[in-house]
Amino acid sequence: MPRALVKVLAHTPDPERAVAVAARLCYSPRSVENLSDSLTDEEISSLIGKIVEMGHYSPLEHAVFTFGIDNISRACSHQLVRHRVASYSQQSQRYVTLTKVSAITPPSIEADAEAKALFEEKLEELWAFYSALVERGVAPEDARYILPNACETKIVVTMNARELHHFFALRLCHRAQWEIRDMALEVYRAIAPIAPGLFKGAGPGCVSGACPEGEYSCGRAKEVRAELSQALPA
Known part of the structure; x- marks a missing residue:
């Protein structure tokens, strides 16, 4: 697919x-x-x-x-x-606040169980940082600086x-x-x-x-x- x-x-x-x-x-x-x-x-x-x-x-x-x-x-x-x-x-990361982890995983990482687990762990951490910043009142246009290219x-x-x-x-x-x-x-x-x-x-x-x-x-x-x-x- x-x-x-x-x-x-x-x-x-x-x-x-x-x-x-x-x-x-x-x-x-x-x-x-x-x-x-x-x-x-x-x-x-x-x-x-x-x-x-x-x-x-x-x-x-x-x-x-x-x-x-x-x-x-x-x-x-x-x-x-x-x-x-x-x-x-393009969908704006300034005006659209992200509410869940939504990222693209490269096939090379998908095929390696350990690499995939590490990748997903770090994604969750980044999203947690992003969410925490937004909850503290940081504007999404600034909180997005922590987000990865995988978004x-x-x-x-x-x-x-x-x-x-x-x-x-x-x-x-x-x-x-x-x-x-x-x-x-x-x-x-x-x-x-x-x-x-x-x-x-x-x-x-x-x-x-x-x-x-x-x-x-x-x-x-x-x-x-x-x-x-x-x-x-x-």
């Missing part, structure tokens, strides 16, 4: 057509009012394929997706918000299709940190079926060509391609 829970909240209506219409404008003498006239599904697919192959990604920016992410750590969200061509609204968080994200391509290229690679890769895979599984023409071929370099990681390659290109293709409609 995936750790990150992803739900699409909104997206551009008919995103593939929106991108194709924008691409058509770049290469056609048509006026804006008749850009979408007689634009068939085959032409939409062909236009998108051509601009992606050419590296002409700006038309992809006209397709926008908003999705919510639950059950990730602050360590993960700190990586996510480094993708700057996006909009974020579970929720966030709403808006990205356009071009930025999603960039996001998937970096974060679906097996060299990405495990949690953000797991989260990126759930984002891909949620969004790619909505506009498969836009995201066919999206992912790390090994999806459409040779791995760019050189000596650091994980050697799992075939596995990655299969994993992503399963998310697309047959």
Whole structure:
């Protein structure tokens, strides 16, 4: 079961057509009012394929997706918000007072009974410190300084299709940190079926060509391609 829970909240209506219409404008003498006239599904697919192959990604920016992410750590969200061509609204530790231990445990710790016990013990201690500070009247915005990166968080994200391509290229690679890769895979599984023409071929370099990681390659290109293709409609 995936750790990150992803739900699409909104997206551009008919995103593939929106991108194709924008691409058509770049290469056609048509006026804006008749850009979408007689634009068939085959032409939409062909236009998108051509601009992606050419590296002409700006038309992809006209397709926008908003999705919510639950059950990730602050360590993960700190990586996510480094993708700057996006909009974020995150659950605040300033305005939301935490009432229970809610944290993400890394698999490496989960698999080691002693490490897990120590991890959980220290989490309980930190939460006890946090609760004690709040009870003494310390504002949550100050009490939160004691909280760990493991804290579970929720966030709403808006990205356009071009930025999603960039996001998937970096974060679906097996060299990405495990949690953000797991989260990126759930984002891909949620969004790619909505506009498969836009995201066919999206992912790390090994999806459409040779791995760019050189000596650091994980050697799992075939596995990655299969994993992503399963998310697309047959």
